[in-house]
Amino acid sequence: MPPTGYCLPPWRRCIPGTASPYRAGLAQTALSAVAVAGFALAGRDPCTGMSTTILGLGTLGIVALQAVAALSALGIARRPGWGSPWRRPRESSALLG
Incomplete structure (x- = not known):
């Protein structure tokens, strides 16, 4: 990095x-x-008090990253010259997971 x-x-x-x-x-x-x-x-207690807080924040972070990845896949599919995502099912399904 x-x-x-x-x-x-x-x-x-x-x-x-x-x-x-x-x-x-x-x-x-x-x-x-x-x-x-x-x-x-x-x-x-740092172990019990922090674990629930950190697990909740970590879960929110993962959900946010998945949302950004889904939006970026849709953004790639909407690029000029890429064609309609509905006409290219193989590439669209690969991008959307």
């Missing part, structure tokens, strides 16, 4: 041998530690 520019500039630095963005990994680890510490300071 760093060579493509999806990471923010301070986190694009990679380990030369593996090309893994180690700064982004450290930032994610620190953010997770802060979240767990926040639940612990609030007196809630």
